Amino acid sequence: MYPSRFRYEAPRSIDEAVALLHQGDGEAKVLAGGQSLVPLLKLRFAAPELLVDINNLPGLDYHRADSDGTIRIGALCRHADLERSSILAARQPTMAAAARVIADPIVRNRGTLVGSLCHADPQGDWASVVTALGGYVTAQGANGRRNIPIAQFVTGPFQNALAYDEVAVEAVIPAPKGKVAGGYLKLERRVGDFATVGTAVAVETSGGVVTRAGIGLTGVGGSTINATDAAQALVGGALSADGISRAADLAAQAAQPRTDHRGSADYKRHIVRTFVARILTRVAESNERAA
Amino acid sequence: MSSLFEEIREPVEADVPVRRVSVTVNGVKRTAEVEPRLLLAHMLRQGLGLTGTHTGCDTSNCGACTVLLDGKAIKSCTMLAVQADGHEVTTVEGLAGPSELHPIQEGFKDEHGLQCGFCTPGMMLAAKALLDENPDPTEDEVRWALSGNLCRCTGYQNIVKSVLWAAKKLQSQSAS
Numbered sequence: 445m446y447p448s449r450f451r452y453e454a455p456r457s458i459d460e461a462v463a464l465l466h467q468g469d470g471e472a473k474v475l476a477g478g479q480s481l482v483p484l485l486k487l488r489f490a491a492p493e494l495l496v497d498i499n500n501l502p503g504l505d506y507h508r509a510d511s512d513g514t515i516r517i518g519a520l521c522r523h524a525d526l527e528r529s530s531i532l533a534a535r536q537p538t539m540a541a542a543a544r545v546i547a548d549p550i551v552r553n554r555g556t557l558v559g560s561l562c563h564a565d566p567q568g569d570w571a572s573v574v575t576a577l578g579g580y581v582t583a584q585g586a587n588g589r590r591n592i593p594i595a596q597f598v599t600g601p602f603q604n605a606l607a608y609d610e611v612a613v614e615a616v617i618p619a620p621k622g623k624v625a626g627g628y629l630k631l632e633r634r635v636g637d638f639a640t641v642g643t644a645v646a647v648e649t650s651g652g653v654v655t656r657a658g659i660g661l662t663g664v665g666g667s668t669i670n671a672t673d674a675a676q677a678l679v680g681g682a683l684s685a686d687g688i689s690r691a692a693d694l695a696a697q698a699a700q701p702r703t704d705h706r707g708s709a710d711y712k713r714h715i716v717r718t719f720v721a722r723i724l725t726r727v728a729e730s731n732e733r734a735a
Numbered sequence: 736m737s738s739l740f741e742e743i744r745e746p747v748e749a750d751v752p753v754r755r756v757s758v759t760v761n762g763v764k765r766t767a768e769v770e771p772r773l774l775l776a777h778m779l780r781q782g783l784g785l786t787g788t789h790t791g792c793d794t795s796n797c798g799a800c801t802v803l804l805d806g807k808a809i810k811s812c813t814m815l816a817v818q819a820d821g822h823e824v825t826t827v828e829g830l831a832g833p834s835e836l837h838p839i840q841e842g843f844k845d846e847h848g849l850q851c852g853f854c855t856p857g858m859m860l861a862a863k864a865l866l867d868e869n870p871d872p873t874e875d876e877v878r879w880a881l882s883g884n885l886c887r888c889t890g891y892q893n894i895v896k897s898v899l900w901a902a903k904k905l906q907s908q909s910a911s
Contacts, residue, residue, distance in 0.1 A: 445793050452771030452817055482813045483794055499818060548883030550798055553807045635882040636796060
C-alpha cells in the first residue's frame with residue numbers, strides 16, 4: 445500500500461514547523477512517531493497535501509520531573525522511553541503501567557505520547573491516562589503557546605482542539621499534592637491489538653484520605669471517557685471496600701460500550717468495574733502495608 | 736541514481752517532487768532520490784534489492800518488516816524512506832559475517848526456529864535489538880521482545896529457544 449502523494453518538509457525549529465502548517469492552510473499534517481498516521485496514509489483515510497515531519501526538531505525528546513513534581517513529556521518522547529523511565533517508575537505508577545502496554549515493543553520505539561493524544565483514538569491508552577491525571581497539552585502556534593486541558597483537547601473521536609497551524613509540543617501532568625498511587629489495566633485480545641477495555645486510575649492520598657482521584661476509560665465510548673462521578677466518590681474518605689465498590693460501579697455506569705467483535709457491551713462494562721476495583725484494591729492494600 | 740526506484744513509481748509526471756536521501760544500510764552509505772511517500776520497506780526491497788525484509792500485513796501489525804534503525808527495532812512498513820535520511824539501517828542481510836552466520840541465525844537453524852521462514856527476518860532483528868540491550872534475557876523477556884512479531888507456523892516455542900540459544904552463544908563468544 446502506498447500513501448497518496450504529498451509534499452514533505454522536515455523543519456529544524458518549532459517556529460518553522462508552525463509557519464509550514466500555516467502555509468498548509470488546513471491541508472497539512474504533523475508527522476511525529478507516525479505509528480497511527482502512516483497506516484492511515486497508506487489506507488488513504490488521510491491524504492494531506494503537506495506532511496510536516498517534526499522528528500528533526502531539537503530538544504523535544506525529553507521527559508522530566510520538575511522540582512515540584514510536575515511531569516513534562518516532550519513531543520518526541522517515545523513510548524519506549526517512558527517504558528524504561530526511572531522517573532515514572534518512581535513517581536507515576538499510572539503512566540508507568542500504561543507505558544508497558546501501548547501497542548507492541550517495536551511500535552513503542554517510534555510512537556509518541558503526545559502524538560497519541562493528538563490522534564485522539566477512542567481506543568488510545570494515553571488520553572485516558574492523562575485524563576485520569578488531570579493533565580494538559582501545551583500547543584505552540586504563531587501567537588505563542590497555550591495550555592489545553594485534556595478534557596478540552598480531545599474533542600471527539602480522532603479530533604483534537606489544535607488549530608490547523610499549532611504544534612502540540614508537550615504534555616504536562618500537574619504536580620501531585622498528596623501521595624501518588626494508581627495503575628492502568630488493559631484487556632486486549634493479543635499484544636498490539638486495540639484495547640477491548642482500558643482503565644486508568646490515579647489517586648492522591650494524604651494521611652490515608654483520598655484528596656484527588658481521576659478515572660479515565662479507554663475503548664468504551666466514542667471518545668475517551670472521564671468518569672468524574674466515580675472519581676469524585678472516592679475523594680474525602682479512606683479507600684474502603686465499600687467505597688471502592690461504589691466507585692467501580694459508577695465507572696461502569698459512565699462507560700458507553702458497544703457490542704462488537706471484541707465483546708458485548710455488558711461484558712465490557714463488567715471489565716471496567718473489575719479493573720477499577722482491582723487497581724483501587726491494590727492501592728488500598730499497599731497503603732495498609734505502608735501504614 | 737534517480738532510476739533506482741522506478742518500478743514502484745506510479746507514472747511519473749514531470750513535477751513530482753523527489754528528495755535526495757542518504758542512508759547507511761548494513762554499513763554501506765546509499766544515496767537515492769525518492770518520492771516522499773515511499774516507505775522504508777519498499778526502498779529496501781525494490782530500491783536496494785534487499786528482499787530479506789518482508790512486507791507481511793502492511794499495517795504495522797505483524798513485524799515481518801522489522802529492521803534496526805540506529806540499533807532500535809522498527810517496522811519499516813510504517814516509516815517513510817525520507818525519514819531514514821542520515822540514519823543507519825540494519826536489515827537481515829547485515830546480520831551474517833563474510834563467511835559465517837550470525838549466532839542468532841545459527842540459533843534459528845539449530846533450534847528449528849522457523850518453518851515457512853516468512854517472519855524470520857523480523858524475528859531475528861527484534862531478537863538482535865533485545866540481545867544488544869540485554870545479553871542474558873529470561874524466557875519472559877524474549878517473549879516480551881518478540882510480542883510485536885507474528886509467526887503463524889511455529890507457535891513461538893522454537894523461536895524463543897532459538898533466541899535463548901543465541902544469547903548463550905554470544906555470551907560464550909564475548910567471554911572467550
